[in-house]
Amino acid sequence: DASDIEKGTYPHFMLKEIDEQPIVMRKIMKEYQNDNNDLKLDATIRQAMKAADRIYIIAAGTSYHAGLVGKEFIEKLAKIPVEVHVASEFSYNMPLLSEKPLFVFISQSGETADSRAVLVKIKEMGHPALTITNVPGSTLSREADYTLHLHAGPEIAVASTKAYTAQIAVLAILAVDTARAKGIELDFDPMQELAIVANAMEVLTAQKETIEQITRNYLATTRNAFFIGRSTDFNVSLEGALKLKEISYIQAEGFAGGELKHGTIALIEKGTPVIALATQENVNYSIRGNVQEVVARGANAMVISMKGLEQDDDAFVLPQVHELLTPLVSVVPLQLLAYYAALHRDCDVDKPRNLAKSVTVE
Numbered sequence: 466d467a468s469d470i471e472k473g474t475y476p477h478f479m480l481k482e483i484d485e486q487p488i489v490m491r492k493i494m495k496e497y498q499n500d501n502n503d504l505k506l507d508a509t510i511r512q513a514m515k516a517a518d519r520i521y522i523i524a525a526g527t528s529y530h531a532g533l534v535g536k537e538f539i540e541k542l543a544k545i546p547v548e549v550h551v552a553s554e555f556s557y558n559m560p561l562l563s564e565k566p567l568f569v570f571i572s573q574s575g576e577t578a579d580s581r582a583v584l585v586k587i588k589e590m591g592h593p594a595l596t597i598t599n600v601p602g603s604t605l606s607r608e609a610d611y612t613l614h615l616h617a618g619p620e621i622a623v624a625s626t627k628a629y630t631a632q633i634a635v636l637a638i639l640a641v642d643t644a645r646a647k648g649i650e651l652d653f654d655p656m657q658e659l660a661i662v663a664n665a666m667e668v669l670t671a672q673k674e675t676i677e678q679i680t681r682n683y684l685a686t687t688r689n690a691f692f693i694g695r696s697t698d699f700n701v702s703l704e705g706a707l708k709l710k711e712i713s714y715i716q717a718e719g720f721a722g723g724e725l726k727h728g729t730i731a732l733i734e735k736g737t738p739v740i741a742l743a744t745q746e747n748v749n750y751s752i753r754g755n756v757q758e759v760v761a762r763g764a765n766a767m768v769i770s771m772k773g774l775e776q777d778d779d780a781f782v783l784p785q786v787h788e789l790l791t792p793l794v795s796v797v798p799l800q801l802l803a804y805y806a807a808l809h810r811d812c813d814v815d816k817p818r819n820l821a822k823s824v825t826v827e
């Protein structure tokens with residue numbers, strides 16, 4: 466029962482849940498592996514994935530952001546086209562569905578009404594559904610054909626942290642399992658790479674003082690902030706911005722680096738904080754070009770880069786992990802930035818205004 470969960474020595478559930486992420490990674494590795502070190506997934510899920518000619522990911526909020534990362538895994542590893550949709554929008558302009566669609570609902574709570582509305586509709590249409598959730602007995606789990614459990618343990622803070630990284634880890638495992646079922650040769654061992662991620666997360670959660678200092682330098686008094694990234698860093702910049710606005714009420718937006726010049730750069734003033742992610746080798750040069758563009762207009766810019774891609778004045782360097790899995794580590798300092806920004810502004814970290822942990826109305 467969630468009410469039995471204690472904060473222990475932590476001042477807030479959010480900080481506790483951020484710290485639990487390495488443990489959750491290891492738990493997922495254990496739960497999704499059998500004694501022969503093979504992936505352990507329900508054979509019916511494997512079949513459903515293999516049979517799909519297109520996957521439709523449906524989710525809201527942070528779970529939607531995890532879905533954006535999941536799309537990359539499934540397309541790159543399992544070679545199945547994926548669309549990711551915001552649940553509340555899906556029904557208005559329902560895409561033309563493929564012949565053999567599989568719907569994948571991503572939901573921490575398994576109770577989000579917007580997602581359930583889509584589930585009800587596509588079940589009426591006779592399509593199969595898989596729910597990826599932290600609560601196996603939940604509505605979305607019961608009403609779907611298949612469930613994958615996140616094993617993240619109860620998440621109490623309204624702002625989702627460990628569920629996001631758990632969703633990404635489970636999606637990576639699902640993508641690899643599907644690839645193997647389809648006979649696709651991969652140069653990617655998910656368990657080995659997740660073990661590296663878990664260690665990297667531990668390194669990151671031990672660097673709270675550094676992040677707190679960065680928060681003071683960049684976000685202490687600002688009214689707004691921008692997160693930029695290219696490729697998968699763009700997906701994570703959306704989540705970084707969501708975390709910051711949810712709990713610190715700083716107006717924040719995530720943008721694709723290349724899209725800045727098409728509008729958003731007009732908002733850059735002297736001192737505007739811009740947080741840039743640089744974890745991908747193929748876009749390292751171009752994202753740093755974007756940083757120069759905003760700095761030239763007075764922005765207070767900082768780069769969070771990955772080891773191996775770092776430059777001298779980067780504000781923070783992440784431990785190196787496989788390039789597909791960088792969202793699992795790059796999000797951690799962004800979660801902590803949001804946490805400390807909220808703390809410094811005396812905001813109610815675990816129960817931000819106007820928000821609910823699980824939204825059961827459409």
Ligand code: G6P
Nearest residue numbers: 525526527528572573574577821
């Ligand atoms: C609410 C929460 C968000 C969450 C979203 C989706 O808005 O405040 O943190 O990301 O619902 O929730 P779900 O349980 O479906 O992942």
